Amino acid sequence: MTKRILLLEDGTCFTGTAIGADKETVGEVVFNTGMTGYQETITDPSYCGQIITFTYPLVGNYGINRDDFESIQPVAKGIVVKEAAEFPSNWREQMSLDAFLKEKGIPGIAGIDTRKLTKMIRKEGTLKGMLASEKKDREVLLHHLKAVRLLTDQVSQVSPSKAFTSPGEGKRVVLVDYGVKSSILKELNKRHCHVTVVPHHTTAEEILSMHPDGVMLSNGPGDPKDVPEALDMIRGIQGIIPLFGICLGHQLFALANGGDTFKMKFGHRGANHPVKEIATGRVDFTAQNHGYSVTEKSLLGTDLEVTHVELNDGTIEGLAHTAFKAFTVQYHPEANPGPSDVNYLFDQFIDMMEIEREGKHRHA
Known part of the structure; x- marks a missing residue:
């Protein structure tokens, strides 16, 4: 399994497993407390420029279907989950979360402590973050992350x-x-x-x-x-x-x-x-x-x-x-x-x- 990191602007780094697209991304890290509705959330245009952390520990268990899209092309920057279901089961399911993220060009990370991350955001406020390969130099990545300006006029x-x-x-x-x-x-x-x-x-x-x-x-x-x-x-x-x-x-x-x-x-x-x-x-x-x-x-x-x-x-x-x-x-x-x-x-x-x-x- 390919390793990926979520690096925050304060230097905190989470290491997990790569899901979704094989690319680097920077966005505002936010959290969503919904227990269901991950497809609607990811495709909601209001998440433009953001990396979405799902607080519910298992995401993707009922897959992705053709009916629950809120937009055709999602504009979220990335997805963070505790566990991504590899084998979804639902009568409407047409593909897995991982396959969907790959199709739409959205990188994600699984297997990290989303509870700890959420508590950090609640304490410090929303943070700028980056999803990147574990193999890259973290000091270089952190310098780049701090220099990147978040989207405005979304x-x-x-x-x-x-x-x-x-x-x-x-x-x-x-x-x-x-x-x-x-x-x-x-x-x-x-x-x-x-x-x-x-x-x-x-x-x-x-x-x-x-x-x-x-x-x-x-x-x-x-x-x-x-x-x-x-x-x-x-x-x-x-x-x-x-x-x-x-x-x-x-x-x-x-x-x-x-x-x-x-x-x-x-x-x-x-x-x-x-x-x-x-x-x-x-x-x-x-x-x-x-x-x-x-x-x-x-x-x-x-x-x-x-x-x-x-x-x-x-x-x-x-x-x-x-x-x-x-x-x-x-x-x-x-x-x-x-x-x-x-x-x-x-x-x-x-x-x-x-x-x-x-x-x-x-x-x-």
């Missing part, structure tokens, strides 16, 4: 260059793609929406010219402050068209309305995060994947109200505009991977568009 790398449509006979929705998971599109299609997916740099004028019933701001990777062009667009459409934002879309909505965001120590990545709806006291378990959060104090004096909070650390998980038909959540209601407690938010979005249309007809 949204431009995962957003489409041209608009496209997913036809339907229901509400007409413009989905602004900052790195959208295909599950979001599936939820809209399930509700018969006619969806036009547009690039991240699409302007308010271009969106308004499509005369949509609603606009959705998608999830996506990286720092929301790397997408300043989104803010004018959001300000240009809110109050005119109902708006629903998820994850990065939630953060951009906050920035557009005078709020601020900050980089979290190690972020929320997993399928077991408890979120409380303030108005009702209802608690849902949610799937999350984000390294930035909205700063609570920054919302003072804005037209935004907090609708949801994370029970583990109190961070903001939902916002609503007090004057316009617009709401956002930090978590993922499309539920893949993870629980389906909160996909009712898509119905709430449909209802909001219906109410808005009825109101316009009454005043016509």
Whole structure:
């Protein structure tokens, strides 16, 4: 078995077995606490530029199938697991995790102490890391690792260059793609929406010219402050068209309305995060994947109200505009991977568009 190392920027080195593609890679090392859903996680565009550590000790046991992709070409930099199942068993399985990683050009490492690594990240915060051959000089590798700058403006790398449509006979929705998971599109299609997916740099004028019933701001990777062009667009459409934002879309909505965001120590990545709806006291378990959060104090004096909070650390998980038909959540209601407690938010979005249309007809 070929040996591979995971070298961290503080000099810590883990030695394990190479899986996936035979290549060297550098990325931000993060951890995901989900017990299942590794295929959806690896193919989620929000992991652009990151090396994903899975805290669950066995990954790949049900293989890879054709149905659970969140994007066609994954953009994660690497995968770290305690044990990679060599012989998956599932009626949908078409290939092993190792074969999939090789096919997609993603290197990985297995057989290391992922619990120790996760505890390090929780203590120190996310770290820059490198996957490389054990045979290479570690001092040389560490020097190179420290010199490499991590990706910025990842949204431009995962957003489409041209608009496209997913036809339907229901509400007409413009989905602004900052790195959208295909599950979001599936939820809209399930509700018969006619969806036009547009690039991240699409302007308010271009969106308004499509005369949509609603606009959705998608999830996506990286720092929301790397997408300043989104803010004018959001300000240009809110109050005119109902708006629903998820994850990065939630953060951009906050920035557009005078709020601020900050980089979290190690972020929320997993399928077991408890979120409380303030108005009702209802608690849902949610799937999350984000390294930035909205700063609570920054919302003072804005037209935004907090609708949801994370029970583990109190961070903001939902916002609503007090004057316009617009709401956002930090978590993922499309539920893949993870629980389906909160996909009712898509119905709430449909209802909001219906109410808005009825109101316009009454005043016509």
